[in-house]
Amino acid sequence: xxxxxxxxxxxxxxxxxxxxxxxxxxxxxxxxxxxxxxxxxxxxxxxxxxxxxxxxxxxxxxxxxxxxxxxxxxxxxxxxxxxxxxxxxxxxxxxxxxxxxxxxxxxxxxxxxxxxxxxxxxxxxxxxxxxxxxxxxxxxxxxxxxxxxxxxxxxxxxxxxxxxxxxxxxxxxxxxxxxxxxxxxxxxxxxxxxxxxxxxxxxxxxxxxxxxxxxxxxxxxxxxxxxxxxxxxxxxxxxxxxxxxxxxxxxxxxxxxxxxxxxxxxxxxxxxxxxxxxxxxxxxxxxxxxxxxxx
Numbered sequence: 404x405x406x407x408x409x410x411x412x413x414x415x416x417x418x419x420x421x422x423x424x425x426x427x428x429x430x431x432x433x434x435x436x437x438x439x440x441x442x443x444x445x446x447x448x449x450x451x452x453x454x455x456x457x458x459x460x461x462x463x464x465x466x467x468x469x470x471x472x473x474x475x476x477x478x479x480x481x482x483x484x485x486x487x488x489x490x491x492x493x494x495x496x497x498x499x500x501x502x503x504x505x506x507x508x509x510x511x512x513x514x515x516x517x518x519x520x521x522x523x524x525x526x527x528x529x530x531x532x533x534x535x536x537x538x539x540x541x542x543x544x545x546x547x548x549x550x551x552x553x554x555x556x557x558x559x560x561x562x563x564x565x566x567x568x569x570x571x572x573x574x575x576x577x578x579x580x581x582x583x584x585x586x587x588x589x590x591x592x593x594x595x596x597x598x599x600x601x602x603x604x605x606x607x608x609x610x611x612x613x614x615x616x617x618x619x620x621x622x623x624x625x626x627x628x629x630x631x632x633x634x635x636x637x638x639x640x641x642x643x644x645x646x647x648x649x650x651x652x653x654x655x656x657x658x659x660x661x662x663x664x665x666x667x668x669x670x671x672x673x674x675x676x677x678x679x680x681x682x683x684x685x686x687x688x689x690x691x692x693x694x695x696x697x698x
Contacts, residue, residue, distance in 0.1 A: 404428060404429045404430070404466040404467060405429070405430050405431065405464065405466055406429065406430065406431045406432075406433065406464055406465045406466055407420075407423065407429045407431070407432050407433070407465065407466060407467045407468075407469065408432075408433045408434075408435060408455060408461055408462060408465045408467070408468045408469070409432060409433070409434050409435070409451070409468075409469045409471055410435045410436065410468070410469070410470045410471060410472055410476075410480050410484075411435075411436055411470065411471040411472035411473075411476075412434040412435075412436055412441065412442060412445040412450060412451055412471075412539050412542075413441070413471065413472075413537055413538055413539055413541075413542075414533060414537050414538065414539075414541045414542055414546075415471045415497045415530060415532075415533070415546075416434070416469065416471030416472075416497070416539075416542075417445060417450045417539040417541075417542025418532075418542045418543050418544065418546040418547065418575075419469060419471065419497070419530075419547075419575065420432045420434070420445075420450045420451055420542070421450055421542055421543065421544035422544045422545070422546070422547060422574070422575035422576070423571070423574065423575070424449075424450075424544070425544045426574050426575075428571070428574055429466075431452045431453065432450075432451045432452050432453075433451060433452065433453045433454075433455040433461050433465075434446070434450070434451035434453070434454055434455060435454075435455040435458070435461055436472070439454075441538060441539055442454045444539055444540065445539040445542075448539065448540075448542075450539055450542055458483060458484065458487060459487045462484060462487040462488060462489075462492070463487075463489075464489065465488075465489070465492050466491070466492065466493065467492065467493045467494070467495065467567065467568075467571070468484060468488070468492060468493070468494045468495070469494075469495050469496065469497060470494070470495070470496040470497070470498070471496070471497040473636070473638050473639045473642045474498040474499065474500055474503060474504065474639075474642045474643060474646050475642040475645075475646070477496060477498065477504055477507050478507045478510070478511065481507060481508065481511035481514075482511055482514055485511060485514045485515050485521065486514065488515075488521070488524075490517065490520050490524070492524065493524050493525075493526065493564045493567050493568065494521075494524055494525045494526070495525070495526045495527070495528045495568045495571075496527060496528055497528055497529065497530050498527075498529060498646075499529055499591065499595070499596070499639075499643045499647075500587075500588055500591075500643055500646040500647045501527050501529060501553075501555045501584035501587045501588055502584045502585055502587075502588050502646075502647075503646040503647075504527050504584070505527060505555070505557060505584045508522065508525050508527075509522070519559070522559035522560070523559055523560060523561040523564060524561065524564050525559075525560065525564070526554055526555075526556055526560055526564050526565055526567075526568040527554065527555035527556065527557075527584060528552060528553065528554050528555070528568060528572070529552070529553045529555070529587065529591070530547055530550065530552050530572070530577065531550055531551040531552065531553065531595070532546050532547050532550040532577075533635070537635070537636045537639070545576070546575075547572070547575040547576055547577040548575070548576035548577070549576065549577070549578065550576075550577050550578070551577065551578050551579075551580065552572040552577040552578065552579045552580070553579075553580055553581070553582060553587055554568060554569060554572075554579060554580070554581045555581070555582060555583060555584040555587050556581060557583075557584070565581075588647050588650050589650050591647070592647050592650035592651050592653070592654045593654050596643055596644065596647055596650075596651055596654070597651065597654045597655065597658060598632065599632050599633075599635065599640055599643075600640075600644065600651065600655070601658075602629060602630045602631070602632045602633040603633045603640065605629070605630060605633070606630050606633040664680075665677075665680065668680065
């Protein structure tokens with residue numbers, strides 16, 4: 404590719420840029436964002452080749468645009484870029500929710516000169532990779548190696564656009580799969596979004612207690628492992644929670660039922676019931692871990 408434009412040069416956007424540079428995929432990578440200081444750092448670190456302060460100029464002759472900002476910024480970005488997009492430009496995103504992005508794209512298509520062409524050029528994507536640190540300083544060229552990337556094309560998406568985005572992610576070392584936006588959001592509400600909410604809730608609960616300092620002073624590896632993800636970007640997880648609200652509410656209700664069952668087992672001092680629950684969870688966790696190690 405001759406030119407790639409990345410909106411949001413943080414952990415994900417910056418890591419994409421570094422991975423592509425490592426493989427000499429793009430001649431020029433242009434970074435666009437709200438934080439001028441972060442963009443200048445990205446430029447100084449060699450993550451991007453140019454800061455796109457002028458949107459029409461930044462998008463001119465772009466082969467691909469990636470939106471790697473918090474999901475709530477996507478509608479505004481789409482409306483801003485559509486008048487300046489070439490019909491050859493492929494657009495993708497890196498948001499952790501997909502049904503809302505699909506709705507944003509459908510709604511924004513009315514601003515395009517050729518709505519059908521615009522819809523055919525957009526490929527929803529979600530890199531299932533990250534770290535507790537955010538910002539371009541945390542970017543890593545190897546972040547996506549062996550990680551899953553989920554693409555969520557729909558009936559409008561062209562095969563060419565899908566192939567371009569798939570090959571881009573394969574270049575970073577990732578494993579690429581496809582599913583519907585709805586299936587994606589249901590799955591990730593359970594295995595990603597819910598765990599983050601639980602980690603945030605536990606840390607928030609302890610931090611509000613009068614003896615918070617004492618509690619944190621004695622917290623050890625179990626607490627560290629369970630709450631690591633509570634160090635993630637609050638803005639990003641606020642947006643993800645609201646964007647995937649319905650699926651998350653379903654998951655919270657299911658989890659609350661499990662907690663209620665656990666409470667009852669404790670009240671009843673049900674040793675067999677507790678052992679059965681813990682064994683089932685332990686075996687499931689070990690099976691999952693072995694599968695990851697063998698893949």
